[in-house]
Amino acid sequence: MNYTHIVFDVDGTLLDSEDTVLLSFQKMLFIIQGKMYPLEELRFCLGIPGHDTLEKMKVEPLEDAFRMWGEFEQEFSYTMKLFKEIPSVLLQLKKNGIEMGIITSRTREEFEAVVTPFGANHYFKHIICAEDSPGHKPDPAPMLRYLELTGAKKDRVLYIGDSIYDCRCAQGAGVDFALALWGCRSPEGICPEHALKNPQDIFSL
Known part of the structure; x- marks a missing residue:
């Protein structure tokens, strides 16, 4: 063509950016939900909007979680x-x-x-x-x-x-x-x- x-x-x-996204997502979930998810369980988040991901994981309050995820992404940006x-x-x-x-x-x-x-x-x-x-x-x-x-x-x-x-x-x-x-x-x-x-x-x- x-x-x-x-x-x-x-x-x-x-x-x-896979490691950055997954590590920051994992840390945010641990802070909010108190559970350390294996990274393999979180790979579904790659390629879909962050808000959709948070809704699938039933994370609340959603906007606070989204902001926190972004802050942790900056923390792991070296990867x-x-x-x-x-x-x-x-x-x-x-x-x-x-x-x-x-x-x-x-x-x-x-x-x-x-x-x-x-x-x-x-x-x-x-x-x-x-x-x-x-x-x-x-x-x-x-x-x-x-x-x-x-x-x-x-x-x-x-x-x-x-x-x-x-x-x-x-x-x-x-x-x-x-x-x-x-x-x-x-x-x-x-x-x-x-x-x-x-x-x-x-x-x-």
């Missing part, structure tokens, strides 16, 4: 980094004239606090955060919002992510999906149009 737009998920795709090849890939895609965007389940506030410091925002013309569409992944609403903002044709857009939520969001909007195997822990049951072993594989498309 001749893709002219490549849209990225953030966590597990651009950013290796977070861009995947190794991502900076060079973004630079080359820009040189190739590809328009790039982001669709993330993070709120705008979370994105600015956690992602912006890595200095890659200038590569992306449109950044769709949790509050920018009426529905959240796996709902197609964020991708439909991207299509609305850009006027891009569906068959010219590729969404790259690491979870089944990303896949359903893209395909539900009629957009091709590429699975970022470099960040995906559970590829079983995900049916992408493309499977990419590393970020450089984007250029094979």
